[in-house]
Amino acid sequence: MINNLQRKKAKQKTILNAATKLFFVNGYKKTSIAQIAKEANSSQVTLYKYYASKVELARAVVVKLIVEGYGQYDKLLDDPDKTFVEKMQAMMQTGSSEASQISDNFVSFMLKEFRGANGSRTVLKVYNDYKINFWNKLFDQGRQEGKVNPQISNEAALIFLDMYVSYALNPNYDAVEFNHHADELIHLFYYGIMGR
Template structure:
């Protein structure tokens, strides 16, 4: 990639990062192209040159957010920290995201998630699912996950939750429960007991 292309990609990423942060904080409808331009330190014309419309930008932001979430998950899975610390990091990031994300932005994500053949589901099948398999295998090998649980049962459980998330209007109830659902999911498998 030459210098011009690198600068172009960097500018596009700056716009996507600025838009993601603003959408997460204030929602989609409350954020203008001019605010995104100011945050990204570019002109409004530049944003339209890259994305053509706010709707296209929203779609690109959504994909950018999903890709970034998958990269963050991969980073935790492949870290050398102990398995329980990986679970804590996953829960902490979910909790942090749940506290920061604007409800309108979250609803947009979940509406896309409920559509057949959506980007999130494709990314899950392509990237996250193999990492989940590795992750749970690590947990079994280190004695944190019941070795009698088959990988098929664990993955079926994940799929079951995933399909439930796709129900119409379910997303409105999920956001306040993200931390608890994540805890139930992981510590239900690990068998953590409160002292």
């Protein structure tokens, strides 16, 4: 029984990884279920046992990116050998590097998912579930090292973060344009218009 469960989890992970790879390269629209099944060495029937639709599979990819991203950043915050500034620089480099690897079409899909435009609020819920603990930890570390202004509360900083995210999620805004300025926006988020 356990072996069967492990096999199922392994197959689901293989499908999810194949979908991630293809969505990043080809985008959501140009990637078919048949291509994902082939990349995962699976049949389409097997794929549909785990994911009822292409939208559900792509949503699972976005959730995976959020969970893994916060996990990676959280490990970085726990690194005792790096200063707060070094941690911030590593997060900025990782964020801009990852953004440049994602097809514009999949970026558009991800933002639609954050907005709930595809009929589910799952992505935004997962993002919000991870957000508060991570950012509070980051702000607290920054204050301990004297790099975050002690007069700015975590609550105010989270409001700023939410304003930033809300702008990106505005359906009237071009997701592709937002992605093209990812480096600048990440820098502005962490350092403001005054630089460092």
